[in-house]
Amino acid sequence: MSDYDFDLFVIGAGSGGVRAGRLAAQLGKKVGVAEESLPGGTCVVRGCVPKKYLVYGADFGGAIKDAQKYGWNVGDVSFDWPTLRDSIQKEVSRLSGIYSTLLEKNGAEVFRERAEFVDEHTIKLVKSGKTKTAKTILIATGGRPWAPEIPGIEHAIVSDDAFTLDELPERVLIIGGGYIACEFAGIYSGLGCKTTQVYRGGRLLRGFDPEIRDEVGIAQENNGITTKFNASPTGIKKTGGGFIVTFDDGSKIGTDLVFMATGRKPNTNGLGLENAGVEVAENGAVKVDKYSKTSKANIYAVGDVTDRVNLTPVAIREGMAFIDTVFNKNKTAYDHTNVPSAVFTRPPIGVVGLTEPEAREKHGDDVTIYSCHFRTMKNVLAEKPQRVFMKLITTGEKETVVGIHILGDDSPEIIQALGICVKGGLTKEHFDKTCAVHPTTAEEIVTMKPREPNKNTLVS
Numbered sequence: 001m002s003d004y005d006f007d008l009f010v011i012g013a014g015s016g017g018v019r020a021g022r023l024a025a026q027l028g029k030k031v032g033v034a035e036e037s038l039p040g041g042t043c044v045v046r047g048c049v050p051k052k053y054l055v056y057g058a059d060f061g062g063a064i065k066d067a068q069k070y071g072w073n074v075g076d077v078s079f080d081w082p083t084l085r086d087s088i089q090k091e092v093s094r095l096s097g098i099y100s101t102l103l104e105k106n107g108a109e110v111f112r113e114r115a116e117f118v119d120e121h122t123i124k125l126v127k128s129g130k131t132k133t134a135k136t137i138l139i140a141t142g143g144r145p146w147a148p149e150i151p152g153i154e155h156a157i158v159s160d161d162a163f164t165l166d167e168l169p170e171r172v173l174i175i176g177g178g179y180i181a182c183e184f185a186g187i188y189s190g191l192g193c194k195t196t197q198v199y200r201g202g203r204l205l206r207g208f209d210p211e212i213r214d215e216v217g218i219a220q221e222n223n224g225i226t227t228k229f230n231a232s233p234t235g236i237k238k239t240g241g242g243f244i245v246t247f248d249d250g251s252k253i254g255t256d257l258v259f260m261a262t263g264r265k266p267n268t269n270g271l272g273l274e275n276a277g278v279e280v281a282e283n284g285a286v287k288v289d290k291y292s293k294t295s296k297a298n299i300y301a302v303g304d305v306t307d308r309v310n311l312t313p314v315a316i317r318e319g320m321a322f323i324d325t326v327f328n329k330n331k332t333a334y335d336h337t338n339v340p341s342a343v344f345t346r347p348p349i350g351v352v353g354l355t356e357p358e359a360r361e362k363h364g365d366d367v368t369i370y371s372c373h374f375r376t377m378k379n380v381l382a383e384k385p386q387r388v389f390m391k392l393i394t395t396g397e398k399e400t401v402v403g404i405h406i407l408g409d410d411s412p413e414i415i416q417a418l419g420i421c422v423k424g425g426l427t428k429e430h431f432d433k434t435c436a437v438h439p440t441t442a443e444e445i446v447t448m449k450p451r452e453p454n455k456n457t458l459v460s
């Protein structure tokens, strides 16, 4: 008989926590899971899933226009926000229910309330006041939106609020140049809002390949988004009809909605980590080793709360590696290299591996760049200027492919398959020997030519 109520207690029923909790329960372990919000976490409830539905919704507007070039007489069209919003929320509820069921069906006990540490083996359930003990505890509390404390910040929304707005504003002002800012600028412009994006830097999507950063700027322009660079907000004032946002360059912008997409922070506030002796970094992230073990031997953490690679599938893999390490006697460290990912701008971005600056930093002059630019057949007939951009980065005598960067329709789908090639260490020769699938966008990846020499793309 164990001395504890549970073999494993998971705090947070998001992607990483649910996967780990379910796997442990399937192994016959006694598992408890606490979740203060809806099971499913950021991804299902207020992130990836509802966001992707919004992107689909936004794409239809353009598709209806394009359809006319393909002979369709579409008549009068209009968009109804409550219909899309409510359909998405219905689906979110369904998925959240599935997450809960997945745990319970496998024998885990789910507590729909907040949990905090009392000590390294004890959890307090805040609403009911109960305490539970566990041999092993997994922290999987994710992250939360963060915004700077400027005057009037209470008038702004963050991504959590964007899915349940009462009405769609006429004018939207998005602050930030990262994933969420770029994705939501694409969504709002596609849904017909007059959209402005203000970024404190000079090129969107810091950390991405410089050419992708340029291309996403062009795509935002093609979508009718007004982009303003090198400005940070200093205050928000409510006016009769909306809000006025002031910036550190002295400019002002009037809008009906201020959306702060200025980053996310690990969700560790008030978790009582100090009671358990769990160390955190300066930004609140739980410090872990490569096995996701914290500074306490029986406490682990996975997902965004550790601020490693903040993506749903990574949290799931970390959760699986944790189960192997702790319950399957098979020490497993998840390999965070060459993780393919996507940004759902319109068109979207798909990337895997090193950017050009990273490749040059690591391999010096031993880097060859292949790239191409073209309009898809669909856009040619629709008379749309938007182009696809593809870039392939190789290194070494054998020209191993170490990075692929694409902006264009379907690039998230394409990059999933290309991720296997980069992870598998394939070379340019493998790409060259692979026959094209014609006519597709993806076929260009097997026919790419070296980029013109001396093209300087690395200035920021």
Ligand code: NDP
Residues within 6 Å of the ligand: 148, 175, 176, 177, 178, 179, 180, 181, 183, 199, 200, 201, 205, 206, 232, 233, 261, 262, 263, 264, 309, 310, 311, 341, 342, 343, 344
């Ligand atoms: P990001 O870190 O991507 O972007 C934050 C943006 O806010 C940056 O442009 C940053 O500027 C800017 N910023 C930060 N502080 C301030 C400030 N005080 N004033 C003005 N601007 C500021 O965060 P997101 O919230 O967009 O996304 C968080 C993470 O969530 C991502 O990194 C990603 O891991 C994940 N995510 C993944 C998605 C996907 O896979 N498709 C979608 C959405 C999120 P600067 O660049 O100068 O630092």
